[in-house]
Amino acid sequence: xxxKMDLILWRHAEALELRDGSEIGDDLARPLTPKGExxxxxxxTWLNRHLTAGTRILASPARRTQQTAQxxxxxxxxxxxxxxxxxxxxxxxxxxxxxxxxxxxxVGHQPTLGMTAGYLLTGDAQPWPLRKGALIWLRARERxxxxxxxxxxxxxPDLL
Numbered sequence: 001x002x003x004k005m006d007l008i009l010w011r012h013a014e015a016l017e018l019r020d021g022s023e024i025g026d027d028l029a030r031p032l033t034p035k036g037e038x039x040x041x042x043x044x045t046w047l048n049r050h051l052t053a054g055t056r057i058l059a060s061p062a063r064r065t066q067q068t069a070q071x072x073x074x075x076x077x078x079x080x081x082x083x084x085x086x087x088x089x090x091x092x093x094x095x096x097x098x099x100x101x102x103x104x105x106x107v108g109h110q111p112t113l114g115m116t117a118g119y120l121l122t123g124d125a126q127p128w129p130l131r132k133g134a135l136i137w138l139r140a141r142e143r144x145x146x147x148x149x150x151x152x153x154x155x156x157p158d159l160l
Contacts, residue, residue, distance in 0.1 A: 004141040006103035007095055009113040013039035013133040015064035032067045039133035039157035044071035046160050052103055058094055059107040069107040084109045088116045088125050098140035098147055120149045133157040
């Protein structure tokens with residue numbers, strides 16, 4: 001039977017802007033805004049209807065991604081390689097793409113998420129835009145002995 005893997009790339013919801021001289025002077029410490037909290041909750045509700053119980057959830061150590069992932073009310077693992085300065089190669093390695101036996105949800109940042117989607121779908125790590133709180137759901141599948149990547153879905157919180 002051909003193997004398949006789902007990789008869901010979820011950008012953190014809206015967070016406070018980084019401002020010099022403010023209480024939020026550290027990019028990793030920026031929390032979600034009230035709008036971001038609503039975005040995360042709407043998307044989490046949708047995801048919980050579509051994710052399997054065995055989905056592995058990985059999140060950046062940034063506070064805004066932690067809060068976004070917490071909206072799912074599921075266990076998740078914090079992975080330093082998913083920090084804002086992460087790479088496509090680092091993301092794919094921690095997700096175990098394309099060989100993971102379970103679906104993987106990555107809660108992370110732009111431009112890495114968009115570049116990962118671009119790379120997997122076109123072979124070029126283009127900086128595809130991904131709105132705050134939105135996701136891209138990719139699926140690797142085997143066809144005729146070759147791995148294909150298909151866009152399984154894309155969703156933004158304002159569509160829910």
